[in-house]
Amino acid sequence: MTSFRITKNLFFKIYKLLPILFIPLLLNACGGGGGGASSGGAASYTVTNCNDNGASSHRDSEYRYMSSAYHSTDPLEAICASSAYTRGATGDGIQVAVIDSGIHETHTDLNDNMIAYTTGSDVVNSDNDASDDNGHGTNVAGIIAAEHNSSGMHGVAYDAEIYGFKAFNAAGAAPSGATGAAYALVEAIGAIDIINNSWTSEGTCTSASDCRSKIGTTLYDNWEDVSQLSTPKISVFAAGNSGESEPDLECQTMKYNSDINAVSVCVVAVSYYTSGPYSTGDGKIASFSDRCGSVAAYCIAAPGDRIGSLTHTSNGFEYTTGTSFAAPMVSGGLALIMEEFSSLTPAQVVTRLLTTANDSSEYSQTSIYGHGMMNLNAATTAVANLQTINGSNLLDDENTSYYDLANNTFTSSASFSNALNSALAGQTMEVYDSFDRANFEVGVSSFFTSGSYTSQNTVENHMARLQPKTKEKVKHKNLYGNFTMEVDGNYVQSSMFQSAGDFLALGFNQSTNSFENAVDPLSGFFNDSNFGNNYLVNPYFHTGSGQDYFMSFNGNSSFGIDTFTNGNNSDLGLAFNLNPLSSTSGDAKYAGDLQIVLGTNYEQNKFLNSSSTGVFATGDMSNTNFTGVKYKKNLGDDFTFVGSGFAGYTYIDKASNSYIDKSTPLLTSTFTLGLAKANFIKKDQRIGFFINQPQRVEDGSLSLRVPTSSDRDRTVTYSNLNVDLEPDARQINFDIIFHKAVTETSNLSANLTHVQNGDHSNSSKNQNFISLFYKKTF
Amino acid sequence: MLNKFVIISSLFLFSCSSYLIQAEEIKPKNLKCGSNSGVAFFEKNGSFTIDDKDFNYKLGLIDKNLDKSDFNFIYISKPQTSGGYVLEVEKITKNKNKHRIYFKEKTPPKGSSNIAAITATYCFLQIDNFDKVVVFIR
Numbered sequence A: 001m002t003s004f005r006i007t008k009n010l011f012f013k014i015y016k017l018l019p020i021l022f023i024p025l026l027l028n029a030c031g032g033g034g035g036g037a038s039s040g041g042a043a044s045y046t047v048t049n050c051n052d053n054g055a056s057s058h059r060d061s062e063y064r065y066m067s068s069a070y071h072s073t074d075p076l077e078a079i080c081a082s083s084a085y086t087r088g089a090t091g092d093g094i095q096v097a098v099i100d101s102g103i104h105e106t107h108t109d110l111n112d113n114m115i116a117y118t119t120g121s122d123v124v125n126s127d128n129d130a131s132d133d134n135g136h137g138t139n140v141a142g143i144i145a146a147e148h149n150s151s152g153m154h155g156v157a158y159d160a161e162i163y164g165f166k167a168f169n170a171a172g173a174a175p176s177g178a179t180g181a182a183y184a185l186v187e188a189i190g191a192i193d194i195i196n197n198s199w200t201s202e203g204t205c206t207s208a209s210d211c212r213s214k215i216g217t218t219l220y221d222n223w224e225d226v227s228q229l230s231t232p233k234i235s236v237f238a239a240g241n242s243g244e245s246e247p248d249l250e251c252q253t254m255k256y257n258s259d260i261n262a263v264s265v266c267v268v269a270v271s272y273y274t275s276g277p278y279s280t281g282d283g284k285i286a287s288f289s290d291r292c293g294s295v296a297a298y299c300i301a302a303p304g305d306r307i308g309s310l311t312h313t314s315n316g317f318e319y320t321t322g323t324s325f326a327a328p329m330v331s332g333g334l335a336l337i338m339e340e341f342s343s344l345t346p347a348q349v350v351t352r353l354l355t356t357a358n359d360s361s362e363y364s365q366t367s368i369y370g371h372g373m374m375n376l377n378a379a380t381t382a383v384a385n386l387q388t389i390n391g392s393n394l395l396d397d398e399n400t401s402y403y404d405l406a407n408n409t410f411t412s413s414a415s416f417s418n419a420l421n422s423a424l425a426g427q428t429m430e431v432y433d434s435f436d437r438a439n440f441e442v443g444v445s446s447f448f449t450s451g452s453y454t455s456q457n458t459v460e461n462h463m464a465r466l467q468p469k470t471k472e473k474v475k476h477k478n479l480y481g482n483f484t485m486e487v488d489g490n491y492v493q494s495s496m497f498q499s500a501g502d503f504l505a506l507g508f509n510q511s512t513n514s515f516e517n518a519v520d521p522l523s524g525f526f527n528d529s530n531f532g533n534n535y536l537v538n539p540y541f542h543t544g545s546g547q548d549y550f551m552s553f554n555g556n557s558s559f560g561i562d563t564f565t566n567g568n569n570s571d572l573g574l575a576f577n578l579n580p581l582s583s584t585s586g587d588a589k590y591a592g593d594l595q596i597v598l599g600t601n602y603e604q605n606k607f608l609n610s611s612s613t614g615v616f617a618t619g620d621m622s623n624t625n626f627t628g629v630k631y632k633k634n635l636g637d638d639f640t641f642v643g644s645g646f647a648g649y650t651y652i653d654k655a656s657n658s659y660i661d662k663s664t665p666l667l668t669s670t671f672t673l674g675l676a677k678a679n680f681i682k683k684d685q686r687i688g689f690f691i692n693q694p695q696r697v698e699d700g701s702l703s704l705r706v707p708t709s710s711d712r713d714r715t716v717t718y719s720n721l722n723v724d725l726e727p728d729a730r731q732i733n734f735d736i737i738f739h740k741a742v743t744e745t746s747n748l749s750a751n752l753t754h755v756q757n758g759d760h761s762n763s764s765k766n767q768n769f770i771s772l773f774y775k776k777t778f
Numbered sequence B: 001m002l003n004k005f006v007i008i009s010s011l012f013l014f015s016c017s018s019y020l021i022q023a024e025e026i027k028p029k030n031l032k033c034g035s036n037s038g039v040a041f042f043e044k045n046g047s048f049t050i051d052d053k054d055f056n057y058k059l060g061l062i063d064k065n066l067d068k069s070d071f072n073f074i075y076i077s078k079p080q081t082s083g084g085y086v087l088e089v090e091k092i093t094k095n096k097n098k099h100r101i102y103f104k105e106k107t108p109p110k111g112s113s114n115i116a117a118i119t120a121t122y123c124f125l126q127i128d129n130f131d132k133v134v135v136f137i138r
Helices: A002-020 A022-030 A081-086 A136-145 A178-187 A208-215 A217-228 A249-256 A293-298 A323-340 A346-355 A417-424 A459-466 B002-020 B053-062
Strands: A095-100 A161-166 A194-197 A199-201 A234-238 A264-270 A299-303 A307-310 A317-320 A386-389 A402-404 A428-433 A439-443 A495-498 A504-508 A548-553 A559-565 A572-581 A592-603 A610-612 A622-635 A639-651 A660-663 A666-677 A685-699 A701-710 A716-724 A732-743 A746-756 A767-776 B024-026 B030-036 B046-049 B073-076 B086-095 B098-106 B113-115 B120-126 B132-137
Touching (some): A136 A161, A136 A307, A161 A178, A178 A194, A208 A217, A234 A323, A234 A346, A249 A264, A293 A299, A417 A716, A732 A767
Antiparallel strands (some): A307 A317, A386 A402, A495 A504, A559 A572, A572 A592
């Protein structure tokens, strides 16, 4: 018994794998080039559940109409159709041929989805009127594509279009050669994607030639022909209703012709009807249904017992039973998959349908259910990793590479994040399932993270701003060759070499912009935190984590050089600082400090400190040339005016294959104005007023080139997305800062901040902060 | 003694009438046969006369345009596993007030292509003046 089970399991696995033997070939063909591409992983893919988790709006009365009061599960719920609808798949644009007893084309729940009868479509009577005189064809067509029109029911693919071909007479029998002739008519209509065949021929065949002989040479040859077209048509066949272990002849034929079985599906019926003679209503195989048997590799299950559909005699509805009605469930499902994934070939659509079937528990019995129960939730979901395509327009080209989604990022500067967000809102692009390169639509903005100035307005930052400035003192100030700097609280690890006579000063590994900090006119108010210092420092020196060198000549710092590198030594900045006016010259008391800055920086895979990876990466040499001025002047004994302004011109370096396709230079600006007064009301009280605009893009744009569609010939089309990077507003920070020395050992500070148009967005709410800080030293 | 006589007499008369009076073969005034895969249509299969509450309902499932006055009898066969079955009225005989209707259901030829639905064949008839109906199926 044990050995039998092992054999049986192996047997099942082989059948499970047969239809996806193409996958390794496919992945070999399309997965090259690295970039994080993962293998398909389909062999281990198991679907345990069909979770009908679509929006409730999709599970309306029309959705339930196929079932009756005695169904344990609605047929559409059983195949999780609402999940596919929520993802936008409704069958729109997909055309399904129904070879049957004709169709009641004027039924009000179907007429809008009917294609007018084509020439010769009534094969039985050799005319052009494929009307239904049996009812079966109308039942089938309704299950596929009855309209979602707030009346009655809707089909699985309620926006698909139906071609009707009458090959069966009023008794439900096909005259000799009729089905083959109908296939010839279908072959001639290029628009048809899927052929539903809710009919069978009873019997057994054991080879291709035997099957060809038994189902009819015309049918076999035409079926083979439509399967060999450059865009093959998918054929769906009912298994039969004899309750036998093997399906009928047409399904058996699939075993012996690889062209046919690549695009053909055999369907058995399960039952959720609790009150009928064919099941216990638990979704197991209906007693009347043939099993998948030796056709398991091309076989799937769908509800087929007491399925509600359209009548041919009126605009009414009726219930029907048989694998005839499981087959159109699958045809409709294929239409949804086909619409949802325009990049898939028909063979890949079939493979995806079969691979994503629920194959656990009861449905793991491949000899009964083949691949299992159709699951349109899983079928419209990624089987393996979703990936971006790296610039190529050929999904399967050996040179095409892919990135896993997590490896594509863009963290934008707040200087333009508002504009970027606005431009990308609602914009979509394609990504691809590494299993079969099925195309999924995602929002472009999903890869983007916005930088934010206002996010820094935390209570912690405001409190930290008011803490007394960290005291720094240089030991052995004038000792030649001394590299030691002592910092209270180990705030900065640095070293300094300063020559005797203050003629030459060299610095290393100071906090960023150390040279500027040395002349920061706000140092009396704000401490050394980045948050506090952002008002006046050079905004084009973005990093604080790397190495920083500065050099100034003579003690008055009339000329200096400031540099930075980031932590990876990949960014480089160089600024020349000129100090033509110095408070130490002339009458120091009333003199001004003027610093003029000219510089340039180069950023690797960044610009304006906006970092990016993957398909949004920028090149190694984005460059910003900048200039700025900082000025401080004492006005009388108590007043001090401070001001600074910086402007930059940024050239974005394009990386090869990046979706950032083109850009214009970005003009950016920032400024600060401030007025401080000592001895405010009382001695030892100071107050300052400051107006600041954080860095903002004034002009410039990007052009993104993103994949937006793909076709069954496996080509990708890119679309340009122009992004004007100038934000729609200007952030202005208003600050009032008050400082009081209460005693020699205690200080009180207060800060009121008002932020207008935060992050340069006119939709931002104004922010207000009040912070108080009291410190007493014991 | 009297009772015995009556019984014997009855037997004699029955035998005599069977022998002397041949059953009359009649033609239905209206006849419509076909097959249907609507579950509700064949859930209660069998014979229905105009007095059955299901008669009009079944008639409507076939064709809402059918005139109910045109038929007074339906026969619906037991469900089959596919289409292709054909029900025919072979003959109708009338013997006194008893009508015998002989149906013949043809099975689809082996290997033929047929719709894969559970279906039932039917015939709608109008027969004059019948009180009792006996259905035979071949």
